[in-house]
Amino acid sequence: MPDQSDTPEPPDRWRSLPIFERPGFLIRRLHQIHVALFAEECAGENITPVQYSVLTTLDHLGTADQTALAQAVGLDRTNIADVLARLSKRGLIDRRIASDDRRMRLATLTDAGRLTLERLAEGASRAHLRTIDALPPHERQAFIDTLKRLVDANNDVGRAPLRLS
Structure with a gap:
């Protein structure tokens, strides 16, 4: 039996399926x-x-x-700046200009951030x-591993690729 990946997908396959059977919809819905x-x-x-x-x-x-923080969590530069500004305003992180590179902004967790x-x-x-509770316990790690494999395989096409290490 040939591997399914060897068989080309018809171009309208996903459109012909109900929306609740499409991977993109399901991923977005699970995120919500x-x-x-x-x-x-x-x-x-x-x-x-x-x-x-x-x-x-x-x-x-x-x-x-x-930049390193944005890459570690998969956010673009604008969004990481907004998130850090909000966390800083709440006193959960400290931000400062790097002494060796004035263009670089550094962030550090505060004691209030650790308590949070x-x-x-x-x-x-x-x-x-x-x-993931709807999955039987023995399927949970396989699900996480599959998600990681999909993210790894498609990392380079995201708006903010993760720094995979």
């Missing part, structure tokens, strides 16, 4: 669902999933320049679990 679950589980902190990603990335990286991450830990974990 996860954002809603995150908001529910982390209510009261006024943090978005993207802001949470930035905070957790800074927690792992320590001090990071905006601690308060968010259980809620964010529940949101992640609830997003």
